[in-house]
Amino acid sequence: MKVRITKGENAVGRLFAEPPSVAGVAEYKKLTIVEELLKFMRDQGISRTELAKRMGVQPSRITSMLNGTNNFTIETLVRAGKAVGAELHQTFAPEGMRVRWNCYDPANVHPAFLSVKVQPVHLSKSRFVELESAATDDDAQAA
Structure with missing residues (x-):
């Protein structure tokens, strides 16, 4: 078998x-939102027809929404989230930075940690979060 090596540009290289x-x-971003919504629907067994009923729209609107052929308004995203038992969360981050979300149930958090205040700390190219707490030593020992 002969392998032919060519030099030059390729389509993938040009793309990136x-x-x-x-x-x-x-x-x-639209495709990501649609995938997240579809995951909630799949996990809960919600059909497109059921989603349309819960959102108060025609099923054709759900089809176009899930096909990614239209722009979403914030109101539409909030209604879709509510229809599948989810909340919309959004944020802006400096260019080049990534955002990571952690979901948790406040009912499962020890009371000593519920009073934590989050304050951003800016360091060169990184952004960290500094935590302050009004917790006492007694609270920490209880955890």
Whole structure:
């Protein structure tokens, strides 16, 4: 078997050589939102028809929404979330930074940690969160 090695550009290399366009990033975000919504629907056994009923819209609206062929308003996203028992959370982050979400049930958090205040701490290229707590030593020992 002969292997032919060619030099030059390839389509994938060109694709990643430049930063994505605003339209490309927006399309990716829409697809991500649709995937998250579909996951909630699948986990709870909610059909497209049932989602339409819960949101108070026509089933055709759900089809176009899940096909990613229209722009979402914040109101639509909030209604879709409520229909599947979820809340919409959004944020902006400095370019080049990533956001990581941690979901937790406050009912499962020890009372000593419920009074924690979050304050951002800025360090060069990293952003950390500094925690303050009004917890006492007695509270910490109880944990």
